[in-house]
Amino acid sequence: xxxxxxxxxxxxxxxxxxxxxxxxxxxxxxxxxxxxxxxxxxxxxxxxxxxxxxxxxxxxxxxxxxxxxxxxxxxxxxxxxxxxxxxxxxxxxxxxxxxxxxxxxxxxxxxxxxxxxxxxxxxxxxxxxxxxxxxxxxxxxxxxxxxxxxxxxxxxxxxxxxxxxxxxxxxxxxxxxxxxxxxxxxxxxxxxxxxxxxxxxxxxxxxxxxxxxxxxxxxxxxxxxxxxxxxxxxxxxxxxxxxxxxxxxxxxxxxxxxxxxxxxxxxxxxxxxxxxxxxxxxxxxxxxxxxxxxxxxxxxxxxxxxxxxxxxxxxxxxxxxxxxxxxxxxxxxxxxxxxxxxxxxxxxxxxxxxxxxxxxxxxxxxxxxxxxxxxxxxxxxxxxxxxxxxxxxxxxxxxx
Amino acid sequence: xxxxxxxxxxxxxxxxxxxxxxxxxxxxxxxxxxxxxxxxxxxxxxxxxxxxxxxxxxxxxxxxxxxxxxxxxxxxxxxxxxxxxxxxxxxxxxxxxxxxxxxxxxxxxxxxxxxxxxxxxxxxxxxxxxxxxxxxxxxxxxxxxxxxxxxxxxxxxxxxxxxxxxxxxxxxxxxxxxxxxxxxxxxxxxxxxxxxxxxxxxxxxxxxxxxxxxxxxxxxxxxxxxxxxxxxxxxxxxxxxxxxxxxxxxxxxxxxxxxxxxxxxxxxxxxxxxxxxxxxxxxxxxxxxxxxxxxxxxxxxxx
Numbered sequence: 001x002x003x004x005x006x007x008x009x010x011x012x013x014x015x016x017x018x019x020x021x022x023x024x025x026x027x028x029x030x031x032x033x034x035x036x037x038x039x040x041x042x043x044x045x046x047x048x049x050x051x052x053x054x055x056x057x058x059x060x061x062x063x064x065x066x067x068x069x070x071x072x073x074x075x076x077x078x079x080x081x082x083x084x085x086x087x088x089x090x091x092x093x094x095x096x097x098x099x100x101x102x103x104x105x106x107x108x109x110x111x112x113x114x115x116x117x118x119x120x121x122x123x124x125x126x127x128x129x130x131x132x133x134x135x136x137x138x139x140x141x142x143x144x145x146x147x148x149x150x151x152x153x154x155x156x157x158x159x160x161x162x163x164x165x166x167x168x169x170x171x172x173x174x175x176x177x178x179x180x181x182x183x184x185x186x187x188x189x190x191x192x193x194x195x196x197x198x199x200x201x202x203x204x205x206x207x208x209x210x211x212x213x214x215x216x217x218x219x220x221x222x223x224x225x226x227x228x229x230x231x232x233x234x235x236x237x238x239x240x241x242x243x244x245x246x247x248x249x250x251x252x253x254x255x256x257x258x259x260x261x262x263x264x265x266x267x268x269x270x271x272x273x274x275x276x277x278x279x280x281x282x283x284x285x286x287x288x289x290x291x292x293x294x295x296x297x298x299x300x301x302x303x304x305x306x307x308x309x310x311x312x313x314x315x316x317x318x319x320x321x322x323x324x325x326x327x328x329x330x331x332x333x334x335x336x337x338x339x340x341x342x343x344x345x346x347x348x349x350x351x352x353x354x355x356x357x358x359x360x361x362x363x364x365x366x367x368x369x370x371x372x373x374x375x376x377x378x379x380x381x382x383x384x385x386x387x388x389x390x391x392x393x394x395x396x397x398x399x400x
Numbered sequence: 401x402x403x404x405x406x407x408x409x410x411x412x413x414x415x416x417x418x419x420x421x422x423x424x425x426x427x428x429x430x431x432x433x434x435x436x437x438x439x440x441x442x443x444x445x446x447x448x449x450x451x452x453x454x455x456x457x458x459x460x461x462x463x464x465x466x467x468x469x470x471x472x473x474x475x476x477x478x479x480x481x482x483x484x485x486x487x488x489x490x491x492x493x494x495x496x497x498x499x500x501x502x503x504x505x506x507x508x509x510x511x512x513x514x515x516x517x518x519x520x521x522x523x524x525x526x527x528x529x530x531x532x533x534x535x536x537x538x539x540x541x542x543x544x545x546x547x548x549x550x551x552x553x554x555x556x557x558x559x560x561x562x563x564x565x566x567x568x569x570x571x572x573x574x575x576x577x578x579x580x581x582x583x584x585x586x587x588x589x590x591x592x593x594x595x596x597x598x599x600x601x602x603x604x605x606x607x608x609x610x611x612x613x614x615x616x617x618x619x620x621x622x623x624x625x626x627x628x629x630x631x632x633x634x635x636x637x638x639x640x641x642x643x644x645x646x647x648x649x650x651x652x653x654x655x656x657x658x659x660x661x662x663x664x665x666x667x668x669x670x671x672x673x674x675x676x677x678x679x680x681x682x683x684x685x686x687x688x689x690x691x692x693x694x695x696x697x698x699x700x701x702x703x
Contacts, residue, residue: 206485207485213454
């Protein structure tokens with residue numbers, strides 16, 4: 001057992017301490033922060049909180065009040081200032097006391113026509129700020145609840161054709177999460193799998209393998225490698241998730257309209273319970289491929305047989321959304337290679353029967369154990385074989 | 401009687417239709433250097449891998465340190481494979497310490513012993529360098545450190561002198577003798593017969609997967625003794641001598657190959673009777689190279 005930990009620690013450290021790994025882990029969130037920062041900077045540069053003028057010939061806004069400030073102070077709401085005619089508004093724009101002015105047409109109520117007069121200093125926020133001001137004041141005579149609803153719009157509920165599950169359209173996180181988790185899972189599996197693949201192929205190529213197998217059993221060696229490299233991928237995943245959680249916590253203070261819906265704990269548990277055995281299954285398969293392949297490029301090609309099926313549910317995402325209990329959706333959530341993404345995705349749109357969840361998780365767990373066992377067999381047969389691949393039939397025959 | 405540390409008994413191993421080993425047997429005693437010889441593809445490496453439990457034999461048995469190989473016994477064995485292998489992308493010291501810990505050493509002990517060996521092998525200044533930056537000879541020495549660092553009871557080395565210059569070859573020889581004197585059992589596979597002659601106590605010659613020669617070096621040499629003597633005379637030898645079919649003059653001595661039925665005693669007697677004053681008279685023992693070629697050729701392998 002001690003040697004398992006030695007191999008595990010060595011595999012983990014040799015990848016995690018590499019500059020390329022640290023750069024790879026941090027580059028994604030830093031890149032996103034950079035993109036968001038640049039976007040915000042771009043918005044900020046085009047933002048102008050100077051007052052906006054308006055000319056209201058119909059006196060629709062005679063008792064107008066300003067829209068209350070939102071939580072964020074980064075982009076304050078521009079104040080709206082009334083002008084009795086266009087000439088005075090134009091003069092104010094020219095002398096810089098306002099950034100733009102709006103003219104409500106005489107038949108505004110029937111046509112909704114508003115003319116915006118702007119110059120080079122007008123901010124990109126002006127039209128939306130004036131729109132908010134207009135709606136806020138037009139509905140001010142209505143009861144508070146009605147005014148609130150009119151200004152906030154509808155909350156659309158999406159219900160699947162035969163499913164019992166309903167999803168709010170604004171609960172974007174519930175739909176995005178399984179897709180996001182699936183993509184992150186794919187990335188993590190690819191990272192771990194490729195590290196494992198490289199490690200095994202490299203040890204075959206540089207002939208370290210023969211030294212290793214005279215020190216530890218192939219099973220210990222394989223298990224240490226699978227777990228060590230799996231953790232490398234998970235480390236990357238965890239770092240990204242931590243960054244995402246920080247972003248989710250921090251984002252609303254910058255973007256007041258952004259609402260982060262909560263995720264049910266049972267849903268998260270289902271996702272974790274699906275992903276862990278899937279991870280072990282794929283990682284073990286990658287190790288076996290590394291042991292059987294004769295060179296790195298060949299190993300990469302064989303590895304794609306395992307990673308491509310995992311992505312398949314993403315291609316059929318609309319079918320899963322429309323018919324979460326259809327044969328295709330159920331089939332994909334039961335098939336071990338497509339289940340990691342298909343099962344959590346289905347769970348968003350329907351209440352999956354317990355027997356299906358148990359069956360999927362059972363199948364995944366059995367296959368994960370079988371994968372580790374089989375890869376151990378294949379590993380033992382293939383570890384010192386150069387130039388000739390191990391066939392599955394041979395692995396089974398020798399296993400007897 | 402020294403203990404038998406490795407007992408290989410009639411092992412066979414096939415890969416598909418290829419019979420790599422078909423009945424190899426030998427015993428290796430504690431504290432001896434044992435030469436395992438054979439032409440390329442004879443089955444030496446497969447036999448070694450069976451001893452090390454990398455391969456399971458199809459039939460036959462192997463006993464190591466008094467019984468079958470176990471995970472604990474792996475820590476008592478040092479192995480230098482023919483195809484050398486070290487992690488190329490990590491510093492030398494880290495690589496050696498990791499491999500030493502896999503042989504059961506605690507990290508602090510491993511670090512200390514690796515340091516001692518690195519200094520002894522003049523590799524101290526390279527300890528922080530990546531393995532790939534080392535020359536082939538240096539890597540060979542580093543590999544030898546991984547074989548010996550955990551003070552194994554059995555050392556199995558395949559072609560230990562390849563890529564080494566004469567100075568380092570001598571250093572490795574001294575090290576192997578030192579290990580033997582410490583009581584370590586050493587199995588040495590090599591094609592370099594003069595190294596075996598110099599170091600090994602006993603040998604086994606494997607050809608076509610079978611043991612064709614096995615025993616102590618002296619005993620084998622006597623078994624293959626040539627029908628010839630080496631003489632150094634105080635005068636020039638005549639062109640022909642009775643009972644001698646060929647005289648081969650070499651520098652200051654001559655090799656006398658005698659006719660069938662004659663013995664070295666007959667030749668000595670004949671030389672005395674012919675008043676040839678002798679400075680040296682010696683039975684010409686065959687070299688291991690000659691025995692190797694003779695045996696392999698007689699087995700029908702023309703290499």
